[in-house]
Structures are given as C-alpha cells and as structure tokens.
Amino acid sequence: QLPGKKDLFIEADLMSPLDRIANVSILKQHEVDKLYKVESRPALSASDQFCFLVRPRIRTMRYIADIINADKMSGRSRKYKIIFSPQKVVIVTSVPNLDVTCDEWSFYLLPLDEDIISMELPEFFRDYFLEGDHRWINSVARALQLLSSLYGPFGKAYGIGRCAKMSYELWRDLEEESEGEGQGRKPEIGNIFLMDRDTDYVTALCSQVVYEGLVDDTFRIKCGSVDFGPDVTSSDKSIKVLLNAQDKVSPHVPWGNQVPQWHQEEAEQRRRGMDIKQMKNFVSQELKGLKQEHRLLSLHIGACESIMKKKTKQDFQEMMKAEHLLLEGFDIRESTSFIEEHIDRQVSPIESLRLMCLLSITENGLNPKDYRSLKTQYLQSYGPEHLLTFHNLKRIGLLTEQAAGDTLTAVESKVSRLVTDRAAGKITDAFNSLARKSNFRAISKKLGLIPRVDGEYDLKMPRDMAYVFSGAYVPLSCKIIEQVLERRGWLGLEEVVRLLNGNEFAVSDSTVEDNPAWDSQRIILAVFLGGCTFSEIAALRFLGKERGFKFIFLTTAITNSSRMMEAMIEAKA
C-alpha cells in the first residue's frame, strides 16, 4: 500500500507466519527492497520509505520511535508506515505522536494443519490470565466472525470459562450488527465449544508423550514447522520441516490405517493405464513425493533418536513416575522430594517450575511448609529474581500456598483415599465447600480421569483418550468436551461445573435450522483460549474417530508446559 521502493522491517514472531503465506519474490513484487528484523539495532539504510510489520507492542513502538527520531536528528526525511498484526491496540498510541501512517494486517487465522487453526497470539495467555487484560477478546471475536462468515452460523455453542463467555458475547454482538449476511445459510460447522485455558491447567502441565507433543517439548514447533538441528540431521546444518497431516511419515496418527493418498492415486493410474505423458507426469510428481518422504523419514528417525537420548539422560522414567503419582494423588511425599532433588541439582528451571505447579494444582495448593522450603531452594538454585515468578504463579493460581485452614484438604484426601464408598464423596464435598480451589482431585474422581488399568495399557490399541498420556490420565479439557457433546449440554454435570468454578453456557441459535441428519452436526469447532497442546489435539482426534465427530481446532496459540511457565517469568524491560 506504500507505493515505491521501501525497506521492510518485520517483527521476529511474524516471520514464520509470513513465511508460510508469502516469500521474498512476492515481497519484491511489492517493491520491497531490503528486509530487516525488528530488533534493537539501529538501521542503516538509504531507502526513502520504511515499512514496519509488527505486533502491537510498546517495546516495538519504542524501537520504531527511536529510528524515526534518529532520522530527525540527522535531518533525513523518510516516509514511515506501520502495519500492525493482527490489529492495532490502543496501548501503542501512548507512545508519543509520531508522524506515521498506520494500517492493519488482519491476520487472525493461520491454518497449521488440515484441522488446526492458530491465531498465533502466544501473549494471550499472560495478558488475559495473569494481567486480566481483555485486549485480545476482540481478536477472538473477529476470528469467530470470520469463520462463521466462511462456514455459516454455528448451530450450537457451548463453553466454559469467563473469557469464553465474553468472547462469545462479543462475537454475537458483532454478528447481530452484520445480520442479514449469514441469514438462512446452512451451517457447515454445527457446533462450537469454547474453553478457557484455566479450566484445565493440569493437562497443559503434563509431559507430552504423543509424537507431535514430544517434538514440540523437545525441539519447539513454530507455526507448524520445526527446526531439526545438527544432532537430528546428522550433518552440520539444520533443516526446517513442516509437520502436518500431509506429511504421511511422521507417526502422529499412530493407530490409523489410512492408505497414503499417493498410493491410491498410483493404483488408480495403474488401472486406467498410462500414456507416455502421464507416465512422465507420474515419475516427476509421484517419485518426487517418494523421495521427499524418504528424506522426511530419515529426519523423523533422527528426531526419535535424539528425543530418546535426551529422555534417557534426564531420567525421564523417574519423572514420569513422579508425574503419574501426582495425577493419581498417591505418595505425595515421594513426589515432593523428587521435585526437591530436581531443584537442588539445578536441572532445568522450567521443568522444576512445571513440576511444582503440577503438585500445587493437583493438591489444591502446597502446604505452607513445603511451599516455603521449595521456594527457598528454587531461589537458591535458579536465582533470587524468581521471587517475581513465584508471585506471578500465585496470582494466576498455578502455584499456591494453602491457607492455614486448608491443610484439612490433606486430611481429606487421605480420608477419601481410605474410604472408597459414598461417605468419602460426602466428606470431600464438605471439605470442598470451605474454599474455592482447583479441586482437581474431586473433578478427577467425578469424571474418572484416572483409568483403572488391569495389566498393561496397550498403546497400539488405545481404548480411551488416556492413550495420549500412556494410559495414565484422560485429559480433563477433552473429557469435559466429550461429556458436554454426549449430553448436548451441561445437564447432569452440575457438580463438575461447580468444582470448575462455573461460567458454563450452552446456547442454541434459534435462527439456524437444526437438522440432525446434516453432516455439520458432527463437526465441532473447539476453541481454546490461552492455547492448547498437541496432546489435547491428539486426544480429541481420537475421540472424533471413535464417535464419528470431526474436530477443528481454533487456538490462540499452540502451547505446552514450557511456554506456559516461561510466560510467567519477568524479563527486563
């Protein structure tokens, strides 16, 4: 939109999304001369026009202001244009008035896979859940509006969480205004389910064991692609690989017996017989595919090797054992001392935080003695400035200290472990009424999140969604979705809802014709506010297969335990 030659400055975290939809030659067509990364380095350029493609952040605005002011000082005159993605937020205008033109790159949806759409807003998690800032709710509502303008209205909306409720309401407001456009359209996505990340922190904090989750935990998947370093590629370079359903070799659909598509095509071609031209086409197209798959395969094998090496080094077995004990609520002492040793040995600070949070959430907070001692040791091992991290974790509710009265819960959990009949339930209820907490133990019992396994859990023949955590735990978030879809509402889940602190809703759009025979009834848009993990995606894909649903995921970002923990750490300005 800025005619003429220009230099383009791109923010680092917009590079991967842009890379997926454009490349340099397209930019060159738009007369982009040079490309720079937005970072704190003064730009030396002879160009007369600067264009900035950035996130609406104060830090970035200051960077731009510095460039402009430096130009002013040296008497250079240039034209400046700032493009905000996905939208401009008010806060950026607080940087002193600059003589620039602004625009927005309404980049709300990035399809990562055939069923995953990411909004690429990792800061959503911290901004909303820690700071209580509603600035991204508008973006979520607009993303929903965009989707419903493409696929028609959603017949039924379910949700749980305050942010889910607000996003839904704001989206409805936007829809009402543009009423008329989507009227009478047949819905293509029959159901939508919105969920706040704080409904279920436990699942997000668990070590992932499904393939994509492992790759994400180990190598970090960025915008659906992963950088495999030299230890994987067994060469001195790293390679970027796109992970999605088109990639038939990565074992992310472990139980499926789909015939890869090119096999089918190939068979068909054979049947029909090929002329020379077709043959040539086959060789150039299909064999190319084969070759790529072959290369991908060797990369994935390399990745597996590297993951296995890393996991054996970090005594993964022991960690999984501790994690499973936490989920089941057995032998909390042992898990606590495992975490303590983890901290003392200065094993990864993020892992230690994660385990502490898992302990806190599953136990409704740490008892004051443990809290103090773990905190002290953490600060000694990883640095005193983590005092701020602990404060943040307490505010967001991920790592809390039981108040004096709460120590009863320890007694309660012991009692309920001893008494397994209905009396235990009553005791639990009585204790729970004392305080509003994460209540994981009670929810887990109500929903049966810890499967009773007789003998080995056969991972090759998964029975339930617990397979994503090697049979030890059914992800809470997915279980809720399953239950609500099954009941077509929250009826019968009152107790669970109360334990989850309410804010549930189920709305049918009366203007939308409801025909159970339509395929769209089987399609569910699962919206995760604050991020979802690859494990959750795998679990719901499995559920879809079992029950004949098709899930589409819309998430503010793909997350995992490390990203969540890192979001809680204070960095220097």
Place this chain on the structure above:
Amino acid sequence: MSRARADEEEYWHSSKFRAFTFDDEDDELSQLKESKRAVNSLRDIVDDDDDDLERVSWSGEPVGSISWSIKETASSSTSSLEGHDSSLQKGSSSYAAFPKQASSYSLSSLFKGRNKLPSFQSLSDALSDTGVKNYAPELRRPRAEYKDYSSDWSPKDTVIRMQRGKVCSLERFRSLQDKLVLLDEAVAGHDGNVITAVLIFLKRTLRREILFRELEVRQVALCHLIHFLKETGEQKFLLDLLRFLDRTEEVALSQYREHLNIQDVEKRREFLKGCIGLPFSAEDTSHIQDHYTLLERQIIIEANDRHLETAGQSEIFRKYPRKASILNMPLVTTLFYSCFYHYTEAEGMFSSPTNLKKTFKIPDKQYVLTALAARAKLRAWDDVDALFTTKNWLGYTKKKAPIGFHRVVEILQRNNAPVQVLQEYVRLVEDVETRLNLATKYKCHDVVIETYRDLKDRVQLTAYKCKVERGSAEEEKINSILNN
C-alpha cells in the same frame, strides 16, 4: 539327602531379582538404527538429483524465504567486518529441503469425502480476499471520517463504535458521572482495547484520587490500568495506585522488579540494599536480604579471583580458566564455583564453601550435592570420599549421605569416575534392584556378583558369567561361588 537337594534347588532357583539391563533400551535404539540404515540405503534407489527441490541456506531456511533473506540483510550489513566469513558459510552449505505443500493452507480438505457445497470457500482464498479487510478497519481513519460523527451518541453507542475500530472523541463526556458510565459500558463490552482507551482518557481528565477511588470498585478496569502502567513503564503512577489500594506487597515487588534493568553491578547492589526495607512479607524480606548479600559477596569474590587469574600464580585458575564471571549467578552456582576454586579455604574467607553454607543456611542435602558435583568434576576422589565419611564416637568410620547413594553414583558416573570409585558407592545403594541396575549398567562386576551371591540367585549368577571377561578375576570369583 533328596530333601536337602530340593531345598537347595529352591534356594538357588528363586530368580526374583532380574536386573533390569539397559540392553532393552539398546535394542530399541538399535532398532532405530536398523530403520535408519534401511532408509539410508533407500537413498541409492531413489535417484538423488536435487535440482527440483528448493534451495536452503546454511541456517536451514529455504533460500528465498523471508527469514533467510533477513539474515542475509543482516550479514551483508556487517559484511565489511566479516564478509569473508559469511560468504564462506554461504558457499559451503546450500542444500535441499522440502518444498512447502501449499495445499496445507486450505481447510477444504477437512470436508474431504463429504458433500462439498458449491458455496464453500477455502480459508486461504478468504484470507487473501481483500474483502476481509472490512472486519478490521483502522483505528485511525482519514480526516474525512470525522465528519460522520455526531456529538450525541450514548456511552453505549460510543463504546460500540470504538469496538468496531471507529474514531470517537471522548471529550464530550465531561461530568464524572458520564465518564463512569462510559467506563462501565466499556467493561460490559468486553473489549480490552476500548477499556484501555477510556482509561487513558480518564487518567488524563480526572484527579488521581478520584480515579483511584472509582477503580477500586471496578476490578476489571483496574486490572487494565495496572497492566497499562506496567507496559508503558509509568512506575511512579503505578506505585501511587498500588499504595492507594493498600497493596503493599505489590508495591515492594514492583520496585524490586526494577533491579532487572540495572546492568552495573555496583548500582544494582546499591539498589538491592534499598529494597531490603520495602514492605515484603517476612519470608520474602529474607530472600531480598539474601539477594543483596549474595551479590555483595560475588563482587568481592569476582574482584579477588580476577586478580588471581590474571596474576597467573594460582594453579587451579591456570589449569581451569574461568568460563564466565560469577556475578549475578544463583547461590547454588556460586557454591559450586567456590567448591571448585576455593574448597580448602578457611571458614573466615568470604569465598569459602563453608562460609557460604553458613551465611545462606544452605541445607546439608543441597551442599553435599553441589560439593560432590564440583569435586567430582575435578576428579578429587579423596574429597568425595571425605564428604560421605562420618566417624562415630568409638572412632569407627561409616559412609552416610543425605541424598540417595544412587544419586551419588549418577553424579560420579557423569564425571567419568573410575570403576573402583564408582563401585564403592554402588555397593552402598540400599535398594537391591536399583543396586543391581546400576552395577550392571556401569559394569561394577564385583557388586553384581556379590549381590547375586547374597540373594543366592544361581540362575542370574550363571547368566552373568558371559558378561565378564573370560579368564578374568571376576569369572573366577563367579565360579568359586557357584562351586560352593
């Protein structure tokens, strides 16, 4: 006689403790290796010309991708300094990667196999469609837009307009009452941007005390203002607000947070000193005190050691030059450092481990772990030995550890301790199964043999014979046990 034999059989056959050998895992790895080999051999079958594949640069970015090009700009702008270098890297390492699969950008495959509606529009089409722009109008519109604006919108209409990204002047909301209605409407509208915009207006037009008082009963708006102040760095305003709200702990933390931005260690130390008096909880006050003391010590140690190192007189520094300065490191790292370079110093010295242990009340467990890691790294096995040896009042010595001996073994092993050292500690691992595991893993044959002997596990012992070297002392030992 026959009964005795039966007993003996029973005695020997109970092969309960099968050591978990890491062979299992090796198998899996070797399986992988197999597949790898298989895949690699395929390479010969698949013809290997890469011409049709995308080129990628040394960093793995496809040549022509945006991230690659940015790196190019970066390296070319510094090319006067290291142009030689970068051209070298570039030249040596272009290679092929996989072309992106454009089809993955479309959601249409979702509905594969279902009745595809003619009206169905794929997402990628939609995104490139300029019509989408309508959903996100600019906040700042060209001047002409100002004309369509009326001065008597209700607060609600104003909020709705702002939510849609249209320009609205807030100036006409003059009375406090109007302003608060506007704020409440903004909060009810759920759009954080609008809330913040209204707050910026209120902040500019209301007296602080009034704004603070009104926000106290409006928690959502309050969160927005606090976040706004944090982001824009209006520290003084933020502190005033927090003080007004009586959130003393947050006042303290928020001030303490500023130390992150102070680079100079002397200034940072001074600043931390000032933080000690802030209204933290009793527990946190001691953490802050420790932070200050730690940095103070580090400054002293750093100055001394830098001097020692440059003087080149101290052997330890010559042999193991420091990789980084100790400033701003965590306490445990500092302890490790002091166990590494200053282990034998008297307690009176600031840099001695015992001094650190006392000053910061480091628990025994933590101390032993750290000292062990440091001394093992230096291969000072005698120090390791002394760390676990206790004498009782009769003068008998005994090995004791506040951490499990399996951990001790692990740390020693990681530092390549010789088998003689290792096996002494493997032997002390209490849990029989773990002991067998570790002993087998680290080839501490004596320990394995003795454990099986104590377990009277003839089967396993016989099986173990093939793991030891033929004709070795170990084999003899096994034979003599089996024969007895």
